Amino acid sequence: MMFSRRKFSSLLLGLICLVALISTTPALVASQIETISILMPAPFADSTVKLVDNFNTLYKNQIHLNVIRGPRQTESMSDLAISSLLLGDTPFDGLLMDITWLPKYARAGWLEGLDPYFDETDIADLASGAEKGNDFEGTLYRWPLVADMGLLFWRTDLMNTPPKTPSELVSISNQLQTQGKVPWGYVWQGRQYEGLSCVYLEMIDGFGGDWFDVNNQSLGLNEVPGVEAAQWLTDLIETGISPRAVTTFAEPEALRNFQSGESAFMRNWPYAWAELQKQDSPVRGKIGISTMVSLPGVEPASTLGSWGFTLLRGSNHKDAVIKAIKYLTSAEAQRVMFIEHGYTPTVKALYEDLELIQDYPHLALLSRALNNAVLRPETPIYAQISDVLQRSLSASLTGEEKPKLSMNRADRSSEQILVAAGGTPS
């Protein structure tokens, strides 16, 4: 009895030693591995799982990339990032960010410049248009993962060519509506939210104006094109080309209306293409993509929305993060993201890939829209001035206020924000 107990305890001791040995071995290896983490919004964290796994296998025993799955909503995601960055201690090395956040983060001094890591040839490899919105005040801070741009979707069974100018869009709509072919002409995003700013940006640029000139820090909302753009959008509703409900539409509502054949035109993002071409879609095979309408002689404009990687200044693993960014944004990775998740590529090579073009003929159209991409104002106070614009536009679209008056007000309020926040007074 005594003996067996002693035997048992020595066995136990041996077992403990063994366990301790086994558990320390990976720890020894792990200490040589650089562990880096990148914060991404939930949809991106989910769609990049496979790529991240591939990266970790490729750099086995060297780098371990850990993706932090952030909230789904863009604003909650930014709130989360800002609150940890304000504390000065960043729990992540990289951040996948929306195009409109960049000036704010860069000015706050949270981002590391990427110029030492990406040179001229890297930038030349980007598709025309995708190079926009990655720098702030002359420094490169962001490398794009996906592009997104405003498109005009039209029905190929109702017309031969898409409209080029605002008045063409109106006259084609009128004609189709009086013929009874469609109940509505044009659907877009008219709800009071960021999508409305994107719609308006395309129109003010299409009428030859400019929302905010970054160089002079001057606003153009109450100048002729600014007021005309607001007036045109308001008239669409008042003349019955767009349904009154368009003032409650975001992207999904506009898509639902257009997909069920209720309208001849829709403004939306590239993701809508795949939805419209699904097997059960009533308008399958009857859809064309074009750029937004603009006055004769004025370049059409597509609002650029894109997500890209940034490197945080507080990171201790900068080279490892750059390796991860380069891997995740490579042409091969983007091909996977495009085919499996429909993300619009940002590298030129994919738009020139004959095999890909054969399977996805709309790539050429996307490339043309990306070429016409325009940026929302590149200012750290973008969120505030966009909010002011959305409010004024909404008041004008719902008929509470005349477009001229509301654009005047938006211009003045934006100016007050700029001055109060310490921008250059004019």
Place this chain on the structure above:
Amino acid sequence: MILIALLLPSIIFLGIVFGFPLLSYLWLSLHANSVLTSFRSIFNGWANWNRFIHDYRYWQDFLQTIRFSVASVGIELLLGLIIALILHRPMKFRGWIRSSSLIPWALPTTVMALGWRWIFNSPFGPIDQFTTALGAQSLNILGNPSTAWIATVYSDVWKTTPFVALILLAGLQSIPADLYEACRLEGASASSCFRRITLPLLMPYIGLAAMFRLAQAFGVFDLIQVMTGGGPASSTESIALYAYLNALRFLDFGYGATIIIGSFILLSILVASCWFFVHLFNRKRSIMITK
């Protein structure tokens, strides 16, 4: 002299806790301190205040906050009074019923707001499931600017009515029973007993509950932040949430401070005028009684 010396510790304490932050916010409201100035304070005179006066988002939020406060506190007082009257009656398991009625109030706001967000969710919440099962359209309560604020009021009422009921119950218990006896002996009806005895004697407690609740409702933040985040189209945004957004989302600390000081002044005026009217009302009544 001794009086001042005795008061000094509390004066110093109040100065540190309330005076210092208020003064530093006042100072900040006269400066630009934002991401544009790289978080340095640069004197900009009345620019923040000029923006504040013309900021229609703020004034919308101000009206919305008042709407929220008045609606929720009003309903809470009414329901609280009814519940207090019920709980005051002798009945079986009164202790149990009284303590279990406090459960909503004991829940952390964040937890209960998250719960209500799910209940009102469209299309997965039970309310939407119920209406769509009946063949009606999805209500999308939290997605519609004209109904979202009602949902926030509803949740606030659900949570804080027990608190009001508790204060009013304490008030009811302080009313001597012989007053009611005398009332009945005089042959007065139950409703006139309520109007002549219960309500007047309960007035100080109602006032106390209203003051507590109004102050809290005016600064509502957690409930709104969790339930709607201020949306849709900032139709449920409160002043506190807007101040938070300016500081932490827009990184404009100067204007955030302006909102806080501005709201402090407005609230002070509001409370002072309420107090004035109550005072006027009381004096009128006491004159009537003496006559």
